[in-house]
Amino acid sequence: MTALLRVEGLTAGYGGVPVLHDVDLAVPEGTICAVLGANGAGKTTLLRTLSGMVRPDRGRILLDGSDLRGLPVEQLIRRGLAHVPEGRGVIDELTVEENLWLGGLFRADRRALRGPLREAYELFPALYARRRHAGHQLSGGERQMLALARALVAKPRLMLLDEPSLGLAPLVVAQIMALLRRLRDDGGLTVLLVEQNVRSALSVADSAVVMAQGRVVAADSAGALVGDDALRHAYLGF
Structure with a gap:
């Protein structure tokens, strides 16, 4: 390989x-x-x-x-390349959806982010239910899911x-x-x-x-x- x-x-x-x-x-x-x-x-x-x-x-x-x-x-x-560091790196003051938008910050095609966001919510249904909640309101597991989802939005x-x-x-x-x-x-x-x-x-x-x-x-x-x-x-x- x-x-x-x-x-x-x-x-x-x-x-x-x-x-x-x-x-x-x-x-x-x-x-x-x-x-x-x-x-x-x-x-x-x-x-x-x-x-x-x-x-x-x-x-x-x-x-x-x-x-x-x-x-x-x-x-x-x-x-x-995407890096999900130890400690998850979720921005507590931002909502789940705002954190996800940050995942596409450096994509060349930022206008095409709605597709990756939809895919992230399909992978993590719990995040969709909590999309308007701030990062500090999430459980540890939800924060880890959000960190992974944010990295995936960049399509690494x-x-x-x-x-x-x-x-x-x-x-x-x-x-x-x-x-x-x-x-x-x-x-x-x-x-x-x-x-x-x-x-x-x-x-x-x-x-x-x-x-x-x-x-x-x-x-x-x-x-x-x-x-x-x-x-x-x-x-x-x-």
């Missing part, structure tokens, strides 16, 4: 202190790749670097063969998703993972998924990479990683 995202020798950090060290990974188009590892392994920094929030010191970030380094956020979005090819299960009830987590599977299977969406809930992540992922101290220490199919007892015990805690 052709890799939609390819990362080569990526090194990045904060204030001159490296967090990522020569990270390599490839995510085939139309698949879900889970990024696993303990707290402090560099998972969130990886997503922040891919989305332009952290400037890499060296290495390449290729989306469909084009290097993304140095591009402004609006160009990244127009090239098909690649979604970077950071800890979508954080603080949510198991039933809501199961619904979100089922949605990711559906978006992959029906819409061809490619997802790079950072997730502390290892079992949930591996239940939907096609492949996975394991990070430790800013380095990739293993990369394989999700099934192979589940079956590697030594690796699971050493890095994944189960």
